[in-house]
Amino acid sequence: MTALTIQNLWKEYGDQVVLESVSLTIAPRAFVALVGPSGCGKTTFLRMLLGQERPTRGSILMDGDPLPPEPGPDRGVVYQRYSVFPHLTALQNVLLGPEMQASRLTGRVWGMKRRVLVDKAAALLAEVGLAGAEGKYPAQLSGGMQQRLALAQTLMMRPKLLLLDEPFGALDPGIRAEIHALMRRLWHEHAMTVVMVTHDLREAFALATRVIAFDRPRNRPEERMRYGATITNDIAIWPPRVAGRQTIYDADIPAGQDDLSRFAIHSGTTRPVAGAQA
Amino acid sequence: MRLINIHPGKGGRPVLAALPFVALALAYLIGSGLRLADNPADKLLPSLAAMGRMIEVMAFTPDKRTGDYLLWTDTAASLMRLWSGLAIATLIALVLGLLNGVLPIARAILAPFVAFLSMVPPLALLPVLFITLGLGEVSKIALIVIGVAPILTRDLAMTAAALPREQIVKAETLSASSWLVATRVVLPQVMPRLIDSLRLQLGPAFLFLIAAEAISAEGGLGYRIFLVRRYLSMDIIFPYVIWITLLAVAMDLCLRLIRRRLYPWAEPEGQA
Structure with a gap:
């Protein structure tokens, strides 16, 4: 269960203040959506959670410990683009993480160990709807499939914290609705806290347990340099979403199958995951 | 229209x-x-018939003095030098280029130096090479290496550095160490480009080879051309030039096929 505590965080690039006095506590298993206008530091904030950038002031604690200063396998990430490796097939992309974790010298495993991993990877690919595409290169997959692949690749590492940087921004609406359903299911079933940057308010409210808006309180041209963005709105979604308990409000009801009794089960997951019950 | x-x-x-x-x-x-x-x-x-006669003499008749078939011994000697030079240059480029492209510290140390080295005109160094390394094979191979390696290295480093930052960070979140980032993420993605720049360097490599052979050698395609030049034997020079061109074209083709076979994902259409 991963909680994040962000204390009085500042980020400056030279004289330019990007973020100022951001304080935030994120509960374990939360799904936080970060929204706000372009250039207000959402992505910078995400990069600091990832360890790709360091805060100028302030601290980020994960489960009470300071965040390691570089990216690591405890924090997964999916970007809008470049999330999967073009030189590896779908299966190889998903295998890459565990392979590198198991073999620090060659980054490859063989034999029995490999077969176990391949089974696991294939199962995960099937879970995100990519069964049958194992041998395809990312360039042969559609945008939506590439993002599904990126999710599977990240989930192989069982990250405690999943960071999403406008992951579905480039997809068209139909595909986006499908992948939202997938994202909701994955959040219910995998024991992770999610932080997602998005431009799309509808997406934020459709997925998150909490929507946080970043904005610049002082935004006159002469103020823009010295005053950064901070949290201007912090909205808890009601009715509350709880990880591992799908509510009827969020049930993905396929057209023509709206028999509500089918969804009136307490735990709406398709398979039990240890620790997934909040 | x-x-x-x-x-x-x-x-x-x-x-x-x-x-x-x-x-x-x-x-x-x-x-x-x-x-x-x-x-x-x-x-x-010379007429085609005259050239045909000389091809017959050079390629299919043993030399009176040594008993060798000159075209083939020349080709073998030249290709030996060319391939050794290219292989060494490629190895150097791989190591330095990856270091340069992956490690910021290595880049800070190496990049300006390699950029400087790549501007040294290799042919101007040829006398130095002959004096220090002797007139044998080593100096000729060294010339090719000096001429080709810096450019390959810079190209590789640029390609590696141009990979999206997201990919490197992504690899880190997949538990990659610096070594694994270099070997499993960067190396396979720069290989197609390395093969392509090697193809582009075939021309310069032949240039350096023939220049070195022209000045001092006991055999080789360049040596033969510059030897028979004294007798104005265009009927030998033309077939040799065509032969060298064909060799270069064949190597280019082979490299292209290797690239297509080993790195299908890098083909322009993205179709494997």
């Missing part, structure tokens, strides 16, 4: 591709014919 919208048909393409070759051959034949009609002893543009 605008010219830019007129595309050659499927059958037309090979015909069009053959046109410049045919034109060149015709121009040669006409020129050669005119000169030979004027003076049957003309050596500048």
Whole structure:
């Protein structure tokens, strides 16, 4: 269960203040959506959670410990683009993480160990709807499939914290609705806290347990340099979403199958995951 | 219809591709014919028959003095030097280019130095090489390495550095160490580009080879050309030049096939 505590965080690039006095506590298993206008530091904030950038002031604690200063396998990430490796097939992309974790010298495993991993990877690919595409290169997959692949690749590492940087921004609406359903299911079933940057308010409210808006309180041209963005709105979604308990409000009801009794089960997951019950 | 919208048909393409070759051959034949009609002893543009005779002598008749088939021993000697040089240059480029492209510290140390080295005109160093390394194989191979390696290295480093930052961070979140980032993420993605720049460097590599052989050698394609130049033996020089060109074209083709076979994901259409 991963909680994040962000204390009085500042980020400056030279004289330019990007973020100022951001304080935030994120509960374990939360799904936080970060929204706000372009250039207000959402992505910078995400990069600091990832360890790709360091805060100028302030601290980020994960489960009470300071965040390691570089990216690591405890924090997964999916970007809008470049999330999967073009030189590896779908299966190889998903295998890459565990392979590198198991073999620090060659980054490859063989034999029995490999077969176990391949089974696991294939199962995960099937879970995100990519069964049958194992041998395809990312360039042969559609945008939506590439993002599904990126999710599977990240989930192989069982990250405690999943960071999403406008992951579905480039997809068209139909595909986006499908992948939202997938994202909701994955959040219910995998024991992770999610932080997602998005431009799309509808997406934020459709997925998150909490929507946080970043904005610049002082935004006159002469103020823009010295005053950064901070949290201007912090909205808890009601009715509350709880990880591992799908509510009827969020049930993905396929057209023509709206028999509500089918969804009136307490735990709406398709398979039990240890620790997934909040 | 605008010219830019007129595309050659499927059958037309090979015909069009053959046109410049045919034109060149015709121009040669006409020129050669005119000169030979004027003076049957003309050596500048020998007839095809004369060249055929010399090919017969060079390629299929043992040399009177040594008993070797000269074209083949020349080819073997030259290719030995060329391939050794290219192989060493590629290895150097791989190591330095990856270091340069992956590690910021290595980049800070190496990048300006490699950029400086790549500007040294290799041919100007040739006398130095002959003096320090002797007149044998080593100095010729060294010339090719010095000429080709810095450019390959810089190209590789640029390609590696141009990989999206997201990919490197992503690899880190997949538990990659610096070594694994280099070997499993960066290396396979720069290989297609390395093969392509190697193809582009075939021309310069041949240039350095022939320059070195022209000055001092006991065999080799460049050596032979510069040897028979004294006798104005265009009937040997032309077939040798064509042969060298064919060798280079064949190597280029092989590298292209290797690239396509090993790195199908890097093909322009993205179709494996």
